[in-house]
Amino acid sequence: MYNNESEKYLKSHQPLEAIDIMSYKDVIGLPKIERLQQVAHLLENKKWFHVNSTFEGGGVAEMLKSVVPIVKGLGVDAKWYSIEGNDQFYSITKRFHNIIQGVNQEFTLEDLFETYIKTNKQNFKDEVLEADFTVVHDPQPCASIVHGDYKSKMVWRCHIDTSEANEMIWNFLLPYINNYDASIFSMHNFVKDGIKKPVYQIVPAIDPLCKKNRQRTKQEALDNLADLFNEHNIDPERPIVLAVSRYDVHKNQKTIVDAFKKLKVDSEVKQLNPQLIIVGNAATDDPEGMHMYQEILDEIDGDPDIYPLLNIPDNDENIGCLMKLASVFIHVSTKEGFGLVVTEALWQGTPVIGSRVGGIVLQVIDGKTGFLVEPFDIDRIIGFAKHMLMNKDDCERMGIAAVEHVRENFLITTLIEKYMLLMRFELGIDFPYFRI
Numbered sequence: 001m002y003n004n005e006s007e008k009y010l011k012s013h014q015p016l017e018a019i020d021i022m023s024y025k026d027v028i029g030l031p032k033i034e035r036l037q038q039v040a041h042l043l044e045n046k047k048w049f050h051v052n053s054t055f056e057g058g059g060v061a062e063m064l065k066s067v068v069p070i071v072k073g074l075g076v077d078a079k080w081y082s083i084e085g086n087d088q089f090y091s092i093t094k095r096f097h098n099i100i101q102g103v104n105q106e107f108t109l110e111d112l113f114e115t116y117i118k119t120n121k122q123n124f125k126d127e128v129l130e131a132d133f134t135v136v137h138d139p140q141p142c143a144s145i146v147h148g149d150y151k152s153k154m155v156w157r158c159h160i161d162t163s164e165a166n167e168m169i170w171n172f173l174l175p176y177i178n179n180y181d182a183s184i185f186s187m188h189n190f191v192k193d194g195i196k197k198p199v200y201q202i203v204p205a206i207d208p209l210c211k212k213n214r215q216r217t218k219q220e221a222l223d224n225l226a227d228l229f230n231e232h233n234i235d236p237e238r239p240i241v242l243a244v245s246r247y248d249v250h251k252n253q254k255t256i257v258d259a260f261k262k263l264k265v266d267s268e269v270k271q272l273n274p275q276l277i278i279v280g281n282a283a284t285d286d287p288e289g290m291h292m293y294q295e296i297l298d299e300i301d302g303d304p305d306i307y308p309l310l311n312i313p314d315n316d317e318n319i320g321c322l323m324k325l326a327s328v329f330i331h332v333s334t335k336e337g338f339g340l341v342v343t344e345a346l347w348q349g350t351p352v353i354g355s356r357v358g359g360i361v362l363q364v365i366d367g368k369t370g371f372l373v374e375p376f377d378i379d380r381i382i383g384f385a386k387h388m389l390m391n392k393d394d395c396e397r398m399g400i401a402a403v404e405h406v407r408e409n410f411l412i413t414t415l416i417e418k419y420m421l422l423m424r425f426e427l428g429i430d431f432p433y434f435r436i
């Protein structure tokens with residue numbers, strides 16, 4: 001946080017060591033590795049920067065933690081910067097985020113000019129980012145294209161669904177977006193009118209080798225969760241219904257709580273004695289997290305079968321293990337850019353009950369890798385959760401399909417290849433095939 005106008009706020013995240021791409025051979029196979037090396041070849045020593053607004057929490061940070069070291073291992077000179085603002089900046093950009101996703105919230109001209117633009121300017125005070133290719137992520141640092149100081153080909157990467165963005169905010173952001181050389185969205189239908197520069201589609205992805213996503217056995221997961229389970233008095237023998245996400249209004253955790261309260265009293269389900277574990281964190285750029293957590297606690301109202309956990313220790317290992325162990329994973333957001341948690345659960349072989357929203361529909365293939373529902377359709381959530389709790393064989397079948405679906409479509413190596421093809425195009429090397 002800053003108090004002094006003369007301070008420089010841009011933070012560089014340097015300590016990410018390069019990762020050798022060959023370590024992914026067993027997951028994606030040698031031909032895909034060789035293809036990546038071939039694409040990276042002409043990008044060797046080129047500078048590729050990422051700019052976002054937090055090093056911790058949320059899907060963007062999660063992906064950059066892997067993208068940067070892997071591309072470094074491929075010979076590209078990658079760096080990740082995060083802009084920094086005061087509480088007011090994060091409160092405003094969180095409102096932007098909500099308004100862009102179609103929620104009605106207030107904002108003022110002072111918010112825009114005194115805080116948003118000023119923070120974007122302030123972060124680049126005395127700092128010129130000189131690179132071959134720079135990807136700026138999401139609305140928080142979007143205005144830095146004009147108010148910052150870059151010497152680079154510039155791409156804006158939007159991770160959220162802007163299709164129903166409030167007109168005023170969209171019209172405010174558009175001139176900035178149109179100052180970039182191109183923009184990237186997760187889905188074709190997230191793109192709102194008015195963008196005059198080329199638009200590309202790249203779906204988010206997970207790193208299959210990072211601590212959270214490495215594949216493990218159920219026994220290993222059980223062993224590793226011993227401390228967490230002891231701390232919270234969670235019985236490892238009881239079936240787990242799991243939800244993982246930031247505490248956020250769009251994640252719709254209240255519906256999961258309501259559905260579980262009804263599910264657990266079903267006469268057949270009762271015999272299985274399931275428990276609901278809700279894991280969540282509050283990202284540093286998300287001032288609403290603690291408030292939402294409190295609302296979820298109120299909704300749970302002391303129910304002894306529901307465990308709401310906040311900022312759990314050894315986050316990545318424990319989340320991966322919980323996803324491996326869960327009988328059912330539920331993610332019924334009302335708005336969702338993509339939903340990396342869904343990918344993560346599928347990759348651990350756990351089928352997902354997901355809402356028919358945003359990128360979740362790319363991941364949950366109805367009846368094959370899980371079940372799709374409308375976000376507030378409690379009856380169907382209960383019905384599918386019951387089915388999954390009572391039919392282990394069917395869950396196993398879906399779990400196997402889920403892992404293969406992620407391997408084919410949502411691994412970080414695929415995402416990196418697309419980024420590098422785009423970078424090659426921007427640097428005048430060749431033309432990417434995934435332009436919208």
Ligand code: UDP
Pocket residue numbers: 057058059060062244245246279280281311312315316319338339340341342344
């Ligand atoms: N996450 C985490 N700990 C938590 C809650 C979430 O590590 O307590 C991670 C989660 O595993 C995922 C990311 O945060 O990698 C959330 O990404 P997603 O795309 O699902 O949602 P976003 O937060 O970007 O809206």
